[in-house]
Amino acid sequence: MGECPNLRPRAKEIAPVIEKILKDVSEGDPKSWRRQLEALAPELIEELNVKKEPEKGLKPLDVEEGEKVVMRFAPNPNGPPTLGSTRGIVVNSEYVKKYGGSFIIRFDDTDPQTKRPMLEAYGWYLEDCRWLDAVPDKVVIASDRLPVYYKYAEKLLGLGHAYVCFCKGEDFKKYKDSKEPCPHRGQTAEENLKYWKKMLAGEYEEKEAVVRIKTDIKHKDPALRDYGVFRIVKTPHPRPEVADRYVVWPLLDFEGAIEDHELGMTHIIRGKDLMDSEKRQGYIYDYLGWKYPKTTHWGRIKIHEFGKFSTSGLRRAIEEGEYSGWDDPRLPTLRALRRRGILPQAIRKFMIDMGVGETDVSISLDTLYAENRKLVDISSNRYFFVWNPVELEILGTSPRTARPPLHPTEDRGCREIEVGTKLYVCQEDVDNLKVGDSIRLKDLYNIEITSITPLQGRYIGASVEVVRKERIRIIHWAPIDGVHVTVLAPHGKFEGIGEPQVAGELDHLVQFERFGFCRIDSVDNGIFAYFAHK
Template sequence: MTLSDEDKITIEKFALQNAVKYGKTPQLGAVMGRVMGACPHLRPLAKDVGPMIQHILDEVSKESPEEWQSRLETIAPELIEELNTKKEPDKGLKPLDVEEGEAVVMRFAPNPNGPPTLGSTRGIVVNSEYVKKYGGKFIIRFDDTDPQTKRPMMEAYDWYIEDCTWLDAKPDQVVIASDRMEVYYDYARKLIEMGHAYVCFCDGGDFKKFKDAKEPCPHRNQSPEVNLEHWDKMLAGEYEEKAAVVRIKTDITHKDPALRDFGAFRIVKTAHPRPEIGDKYVVWPLLDFEGAIEDHKLGMTHIIRGKDLMDSEKRQGYIYNYLGWEYPKTTHWGRIKMHEFGKFSTSGLRKAIEDGEYSGWDDPHLPTLRALRRRGIRPEAIRKFMIDMGVGETDVSISMDTLYAENRKIIDPIANRYFFVWDPVDLELEDGACCTVNPSLHPTENRGVRCIDVGSRLKVCSSDVESVKVGDMLRLKDLYNIEVTSVDPLMCKCLGDSMEDAKAKKMKIIHWVPDDGINVKVLAPHGEFTGIGEKQIVDELDNVVQFERFGFCRIDSVSDEDDVVAYFTHK
């Protein structure tokens, strides 16, 4: 087919607009989409139009950015105007309600029963970003006062600090709740003395009956002196687990049952995993009480919490009112759902790891920061991803592709390119066209070349040649054209290195690796891939590279035998 002059101008103007916008030669797909949208008559001919668009892009690539700008101003000045006026949708963080001269203090308060996941990362990034914006103080507070049900994991304390630092969210202060038990005991005693708290001996079922009936339990009206006596016995370990609970008095007739006389302390005789704590305490605060005290003691000015925790704020409000404190300014946000991971819990992941379902907390299947870091996701991409999401009460359902797109912008210009052949088969060249080729390390950045010695035998992907037949012609990328002369075994003859011939004859382009390449294993969320790669990959330890036609990968390890293990980053 032949394009009309008008079609050629349309292609050129969209190619130039893309080049001017991003400062580099456009990708075929980006321009193809704009062209097909503007030229519906070309859609049925997309297969034929693609090479023609690529030819125009090749011509554009020969020009400088100044020439792109000048030519676009000549043929489509309206697209220049579009670039100048088009606004990005509102993203990012809205201003906090901050009074003049107010010193902003914000916190992230994880339970350290596992490392940070993508879900908890939002709290780390957003709170730290607000503090940076207002020149305030960012606190990490470990809410580790449940040594039984959500038992802390010793390694997780350090992992949180490491991951926060990696995310450029290093805390100004680190607080561990289990170190501050005496503070919580002091306030419990004070509330009991004031008559705002009592020791309840009802079992759970009986108390629920009283609560549902909006009636006080038999212990609610005990005198402060009696309650203090029971409190001291609790601390001394004289009561068994579940025998006694300290409750905060509220409105027992409140319309919301969750706000009626809520629990503040319970007896847990399981030793805490921190050796300096161990079995030192048997009475542990529940999260609403511990968090209420700490937010005041640490001078919190602003809190961002999930909208599902609104009841916590209302319960804590009673404590603040009794003690004459002012509650911090609070913002709520909705849940995040990542399409690729669905619902998950840290405790569930921990059990799956213990059962051998995953190799560890950095397994590429997991949504932990440790796993994402090992895969080659950059902290700058994660920060931007979380900040752009903003703070709102609407639940957010989002794909990892959004994060991958941010990461791709960062790693694409710096990742060297290499061939990796997975599920390889042998390809023998009849005429033994031995040579040395030097493909570029990067298609647009001037960073040098690779040196590949080509012999008479190569490795290619089985999927690339599974349906070839004698007489078929293929293009070995960055090498030469070949014609299939035998299928079993696979043998070919060299046809020369003309790229024009390859385009004219519409040859399929495949990649390859010399027969003496290195062993490569790629661990990915969608499977494990083994194959052969270029020898120079061993020099890329801990770097992210792009395996052409496969995806970006981080080189995780290189053995003494030069065997490589890589973690898949994304396409």
Template sequence: IQSDRLPVYYKYAEQLLREGNAYVCVCQPEQFRKRILKSSPCSCRDLSPEEQLERWRLMLEGGYSEGQAVVRVKTDLMHPNPAVRDWPALRIIDTEKYPHPRVGSKFRVWPLYNMAAGIDDHLMGVTHVIRGKEHLTNQVRQEYMYKHLGWSYPEAIHYGRLKITGAFLSKSKIVQGMQEGVYKGWDDPRLATFAALRKRGITPAAIKKMIIDVGPKTADVTLSWENLYAYNRKLLDPQSDRYFFVSDPVELRVKNVPKALTVKLPLHPEKPERGFREYSVTPEGDDSVACFWIAKKDADAAKMGEMLRLIELFNVKIESATANSLEAQFSSIAYEDARKAKAKLIHWILKGTEVPCQVVMPDAAVSSGFAENACKRLKPNTIIQFERFGFVRIDKNDAELVVYYTHK
């Protein structure tokens, strides 16, 4: 903890001052800035080490107030980047007015980033520094200090930003949005924070693999959401069990079902060892009717006289439609009949076994519908695939199933 290491930083500050490689500057900031832009030294720079150490003592003991003195590390005043020239290493903080949360007002001179981080890296044996390219100038600054102290600078790797098209990452705007009630929290699905990605079911392994494949580049890299989804899909597809979900449910009544049927739906199409979901369909009444829920988009697309196949169950032909239901006639059981007729395969849920389900989409909209009964046993944080809909992460599973949409 850097606030516990102030004496360490003081030790090296005094060494730099004693050896003539740093100085205490009492110039007005604007005056110093004008000089440094002209590569001209200020009058403080050439004072003797003894005078510098006396000024340092005054900094420590209260002889200067906040803003009146800073310790600067000497660099090349002709360096092409003015930000490198004689950079500030330590400054005074009025800790009586602004006490530190850990050490209170015990110290009044505090190191800035380049001095504290640079010294820590050396003393802690850091061999490789990996950080954003915005720190390239900081490396140049720290190299001057390392040279003054007789140290070798560690291997430094700088990388550009990895951006996702349309991703919203501004922390200040996110906080403002939460305060105004626009976002529910850091895990709001409209955001691209790690918390939001985790809630949607984007795995750490997918993010890691994508970053490794992109590699450290000094140039900024912009990817699409589809790039990330492709990595995530490759990981989720072999391990996610399949279930049915119908959004905006519409009733499908199938007449003349010839007998009771038991259907076994595989949890994974390529892994029979994972098991099955099993449902019994028993026709009722004089018309031998079996009732199902299907998705509204499938109901809207159905045409009169057209054959549809209820996945893994049987084939039906549409007879009539209303705003809230479809009437159909049992056609056959064989999948081959559906294939020959080029029938559309649709998912379904047996009426009376449905589980109310809310799917929170990436834009925070909610898709309401029914999930199949087997979903009752699923635990929160499980990632599954709703067939013909997409991958989802289970968020809550009590009286109602609440899931977050991941991607197709």
């Protein structure tokens, strides 16, 4: 009926007819359906074979004819990029790639005090963007552009759209809550400009004066009534280029409003906590005669494995030595994930598949890990790593060389491991053993356990067929002269023995069989590996 709207008025008559037909059809069998269809509408047969493939990736953007998309990622560099910031980097850059636009990274570093920027973090962001294949076309640092903001502040003050307010915080709140203008709202433009100059000259102390935009003091939403746009901060900015040059700093809604226009932003995607920003900034755009970019919002993202965290909280924990640094494998920072061997492609896909919804999401990293595992499985060489090692002595055997393949399906050759009469196996495997059990030492030979403490076994052959037929368990092992391996994982620290050849895999991702994928981080004093995932 969607196709034939002219039948709509007679829907009542048609419904029973259709019902009867459907009943007849469902009583038939698939073969007769097909025969009928061939007779009635052969062109539909083909449609049956076409699988519905919904469009993959991000939803299309509302782009106007001939419009060049400009989008931005605007972090405050008060710590390194985390999984949360990654969403902004990936989604914005992905849209820009899709529409051939330009991608801008803008450091919203206009708070030298409460959310004080961190000098190293500026570089970290650029580094991580590059790693994520999201190289910005332009880098803007807000703290370099105070004169621009001042220019517009003066314009608005001169036009009578803003005023310098001397109310105490709580006093203004009272006025605002009762929808009353504060005493300073009525000052003339001249007065306001005079006060503004005094602010810039440093004649007022912090909290003494603030610039407000005149909105609608009686607006039904209290969040929109005459909000502040400039305040006085006498703490010097951490960037040496800026330091103590300014004492009057813009607030986010002002800085962002001006920059988004100045930089020609066409689309903005940001957290829904900033949803009111559009309405607030709308006043500024109206006063200046500007057109507001198109906006989209996303909800909060919570990662099961990391729970709630804040940059400042992490910073404190690192300073107190709880974590080894910003790339500690337990941390949700991009640097940590990189060190663990998570590939940027996996992260991009993870973020893009998550999409841009306003619902708050609480997601597990399993999906990211599954994605990464598929990517790294082929390239990762296999090795044995025995955690909680227990010495096993084997009787009735002679020294030999084991040659397990570097990869189970890819032909990349073998590693060689010399084996004498002793080797290591996992305590975990030993726990499941009793005297008399047969067990296969993977890629070596079969033994029968003759004693648990001390752990001993005797050689009973090397046949794999026997293992298959008798469903003998296969466990991995490590040579007695193996190297000490420490694995740092989000869920703890594992120590044990690994094959000496692992030392040749510095900076590569390997799979420790029956343990998981790890990135070999250093090989100087024993091996240190960072755990990626199972």
